[in-house]
Amino acid sequence: MVINGNVWPSEDDLPGFFNEIKEYYGEVLHLARHMFRLFALSLNLPEDHFDAMCTHPGGIARLMYYPPAKDPTPLDANHKDVEIGLGAHSDYECFTVLLSSSAAGLEILSPDNVWTPAPPVDGSFIINVADFMMRWTNGVYKSTVHRVVNRTTKERYSVPFFFSVNYDQLVEVGKVSIKHYDMHLTSVP
Numbered sequence: 001m002v003i004n005g006n007v008w009p010s011e012d013d014l015p016g017f018f019n020e021i022k023e024y025y026g027e028v029l030h031l032a033r034h035m036f037r038l039f040a041l042s043l044n045l046p047e048d049h050f051d052a053m054c055t056h057p058g059g060i061a062r063l064m065y066y067p068p069a070k071d072p073t074p075l076d077a078n079h080k081d082v083e084i085g086l087g088a089h090s091d092y093e094c095f096t097v098l099l100s101s102s103a104a105g106l107e108i109l110s111p112d113n114v115w116t117p118a119p120p121v122d123g124s125f126i127i128n129v130a131d132f133m134m135r136w137t138n139g140v141y142k143s144t145v146h147r148v149v150n151r152t153t154k155e156r157y158s159v160p161f162f163f164s165v166n167y168d169q170l171v172e173v174g175k176v177s178i179k180h181y182d183m184h185l186t187s188v189p
């Protein structure tokens, strides 16, 4: 449900901003729908399995800004990070298409609980599996715990695009029916 629409800066204040964002949103939405086809194939489902569930999908693009670090410190297990830009979390939709920032800062928690940098790679996207996909696939896909710490003296920008099926889509995990945003834990078969 959309309660309020987006509030856009005026064209005078930020010329071209609305059109650039709109164009990016259209392209990344297209890519996300394509990614869902790859997820389907990887799960031994027909390629178009998710198509009808993504006719008016949840898709939120967020523009992130991380100021330069005042006290740049390397990633070090013995050092307590004080300048965390975005604390440890997993995303909660199906998956996130993350446009790599030109500056480093994204860190992924490895399965053995070690923070590991995910440095930007020019012209690439990072795909983070999110909680809904993990629940839906009964843990076949696992959501990625990640955080952002800008350890550089550069400003950092990034654009995550959080993607989901239609918010009114009924989905099933094994024999358990769940509704979006009304999830319960299910046992792994």
Ligand SMILES: O=C(O)CCC(=O)C(=O)O
Pocket: 062, 064, 086, 091, 098, 101, 106, 146, 148, 157, 158, 159, 160
């Ligand atoms: O800025 C980034 O690279 C990641 C952003 C993020 O994880 C989020 O907004 O959920």
Ligand SMILES: [Fe+2]
Pocket: 089, 090, 091, 146, 160
């Ligand atoms: Fe995130």
